[in-house]
Amino acid sequence: xxxxxxxxxxxxxxxxxxxxxxxxxxxxxxxxxxxxxxxxxxxxxxxxxxxxxxxxxxxxxxxxxxxxxxxxxxxxxxxxxxxxxxxxxxxxxxxxxxxxxxxxxxxxxxxxxxxxxxxxxxxxxxxxxxxxxxxxxxxxxxxxxxxxxxxxxxxxxxxxxxxxxxxxxxxxxxxxxxxxxxxxxxxxxxxxxxxxxxxxxxxxxxxxxxxxxxxx
Amino acid sequence: xxxxxxxxxxxxxxxxxxxxxxxxxxxxxxxxxxxxxxxxxxxxxxxxxxxxxxxxxxxxxxxxxxxxxxxxxxxxxxxxxxxxxxxxxxxxxxxxxxxxxxxxxxxxxxxxxxxxxxxxxxxxxxxxxxxxxxxxxxxxxxxxxxxxxxxxxxxxxxxxxxxxxxxxxxxxxxxxxxxxxxxxxxxxxxxxxxxxxxxxxxxxxxxxxxxxxxxxx
Numbered sequence: 001x002x003x004x005x006x007x008x009x010x011x012x013x014x015x016x017x018x019x020x021x022x023x024x025x026x027x028x029x030x031x032x033x034x035x036x037x038x039x040x041x042x043x044x045x046x047x048x049x050x051x052x053x054x055x056x057x058x059x060x061x062x063x064x065x066x067x068x069x070x071x072x073x074x075x076x077x078x079x080x081x082x083x084x085x086x087x088x089x090x091x092x093x094x095x096x097x098x099x100x101x102x103x104x105x106x107x108x109x110x111x112x113x114x115x116x117x118x119x120x121x122x123x124x125x126x127x128x129x130x131x132x133x134x135x136x137x138x139x140x141x142x143x144x145x146x147x148x149x150x151x152x153x154x155x156x157x158x159x160x161x162x163x164x165x166x167x168x169x170x171x172x173x174x175x176x177x178x179x180x181x182x183x184x185x186x187x188x189x190x191x192x193x194x195x196x197x198x199x200x201x202x203x204x205x206x207x208x209x210x211x212x213x214x215x216x
Numbered sequence: 217x218x219x220x221x222x223x224x225x226x227x228x229x230x231x232x233x234x235x236x237x238x239x240x241x242x243x244x245x246x247x248x249x250x251x252x253x254x255x256x257x258x259x260x261x262x263x264x265x266x267x268x269x270x271x272x273x274x275x276x277x278x279x280x281x282x283x284x285x286x287x288x289x290x291x292x293x294x295x296x297x298x299x300x301x302x303x304x305x306x307x308x309x310x311x312x313x314x315x316x317x318x319x320x321x322x323x324x325x326x327x328x329x330x331x332x333x334x335x336x337x338x339x340x341x342x343x344x345x346x347x348x349x350x351x352x353x354x355x356x357x358x359x360x361x362x363x364x365x366x367x368x369x370x371x372x373x374x375x376x377x378x379x380x381x382x383x384x385x386x387x388x389x390x391x392x393x394x395x396x397x398x399x400x401x402x403x404x405x406x407x408x409x410x411x412x413x414x415x416x417x418x419x420x421x422x423x424x425x426x427x428x429x430x431x432x433x
Contacts, residue, residue: 046314047240047384063243064371064385069294070241070270081383083390083418084240084266085322088315092335122302122311123293124267125341130315133335163338 051079325394
């Protein structure tokens with residue numbers, strides 16, 4: 001199982017029956033592959049759709065039915081469409097149960113930075129700031145480290161996405177939560193020891209007596 | 217509402233005008249109006265649009281032709297030309313959160329001075345803005361946004377100007393149709409009055425100033 005699959009499978013376990021869920025681009029998009037249709041989870045696309053379905057077969061795409069990247073998607077039975085003010089009222093208004101977003105950094109207090117690298121990458125925040133401000137639960141799905149550097153840091157030195165802390169971080173090595181506002185190691189990935197996680201994590205992690213392995 | 221050709225409609229837009237343009241990554245964008253803006257070389261435009269689409273598509277065409285001097289958007293990461301024009305200061309770009317973008321436009325069309333949103337509190341977005349506490353929770357005051365023209369793309373328009381939209385091409389079109397002095401609409405289909413049932417009208421006819429006639433009829 002590769003790193004992305006570990007992350008996506010573990011995040012999928014967080015989704016409950018009937019949840020309204022918004023998936024960001026990158027690893028978060030993969031989460032949908034591991035959610036059983038029996039769970040009846042509703043996926044929202046921020047450009048105005050609840051009930052997103054898979055990419056349509058060749059020749060069946062509709063030019064006016066797209067995801068937030070402008071790519072063709074399908075709509076499942078029971079889907080609904082709406083304008084952007086409604087879409088973001090759902091997001092900001094606490095109607096979205098879970099959002100899963102990618103991350104550049106998460107710090108020891110649960111603050112996320114994921115929208116710009118000053119001087120290098122200034123694409124705009126799109127819907128990320130509203131999602132972190134308003135979704136009931138915010139889950140960050142990202143690699144634990146990039147180019148050997150921990151992405152779980154003491155304090156973000158990249159611009160924050162929100163002053164609100166995220167609920168959970170799932171990486172290829174660990175699940176990290178923020179009870180009492182402090183980063184805590186909740187699970188390790190299969191075959192990864194607590195010591196190995198600590199060695200590649202810049203932020204201090206609260207570690208309980210026994211840390212279970214992810215069951216994926 | 218008056219039915220006009222695309223050439224007549226764009227001739228009414230002066231150089232240096234502010235335009236809201238509907239669409240999300242070019243989906244739900246009035247392409248014929250953008251093509252005509254390029255043909256008539258309307259330059260120095262202020263564009264208010266969710267994104268910069270991609271080169272050759274949607275508002276991306278205006279960046280291809282370097283007609284834009286100011287842009288208010290939420291994301292331009294998929295248009296390298298728009299990014300380049302921002303980095304070389306050819307275009308002054310204001311990037312704002314997407315929910316805030318929608319609500320500022322909605323406020324502009326609804327007689328509101330602005331909205332209070334928790335989005336952006338404690339981030340770079342809060343710089344220079346008033347923070348207001350309501351029931352102990354901090355919000356940013358985000359002011360209303362309007363433009364001289366809204367360029368809107370509908371799925372159906374009837375002879376009076378009632379509009380309905382299809383699937384994900386609705387996006388910012390209905391809120392923009394409320395927030396500009398002059399509203400110009402293209403539609404995939406122009407249909408007799410009554411085809412769009414009253415319950416299915418998403419933009420009522422009195423909001424529409426000009427409907428672009430279809431070339432085939």
